[in-house]
Amino acid sequence: MTTESAAVPPPKVGIIMGSQSDWPIMRHAAETLAALGVPHETRIVSAHRTPHRLVDYATTARERGLMAVIAGAGGAAHLPGMCASMTPLPVFGVPVESKALKGMDSLLSIVQMPAGVPVGTLAIGRAGAVNAGLLAAAVVALSDARVAEALDAWRAHQTAAVAEVPVDHPE
Numbered sequence: 001m002t003t004e005s006a007a008v009p010p011p012k013v014g015i016i017m018g019s020q021s022d023w024p025i026m027r028h029a030a031e032t033l034a035a036l037g038v039p040h041e042t043r044i045v046s047a048h049r050t051p052h053r054l055v056d057y058a059t060t061a062r063e064r065g066l067m068a069v070i071a072g073a074g075g076a077a078h079l080p081g082m083c084a085s086m087t088p089l090p091v092f093g094v095p096v097e098s099k100a101l102k103g104m105d106s107l108l109s110i111v112q113m114p115a116g117v118p119v120g121t122l123a124i125g126r127a128g129a130v131n132a133g134l135l136a137a138a139v140v141a142l143s144d145a146r147v148a149e150a151l152d153a154w155r156a157h158q159t160a161a162v163a164e165v166p167v168d169h170p171e
């Protein structure tokens, strides 16, 4: 007997990260996509520890139906650029804060791509992960009215949550 109603929709966005240690930041990208109803998958894919996993992931991403990849890494963060070199999909890079250099190393590694292979680079840390989720959702929304509506609602909610007058002890 088939259970059609329980079928999980195929992922539209892939979230990859160089290490388990990146998850506390990268989970914000996943939570953002979940809030907008965008099917997504999360994987640990390291450019230097699991290079063959990266090749497999990037070279099959489009044929598996993904529309965008979010790649987060810290330190010498070559994961987003290497991924972008092997897929035509838009790749959004999230610099994860490093212990030694506070994420400046991650940011510069990801943002300074030579002309020809773009990585859309976001801010260091949580803000970058959230915004990567929003950008990837915007890509999906180009051909999915339900996600477009969810994005509009998300922005309206954010706007409504901004008080006009500051208070001494905000909740």
Ligand code: RP5
Pocket (backbone or CB within 6 Å): 017, 018, 019, 020, 021, 022, 046, 072, 073, 074, 075, 096
């Ligand atoms: C990078 O090295 C990962 O993206 C992570 O941000 C950093 C440290 O990794 P771990 O040593 O914590 O596994 O590849």
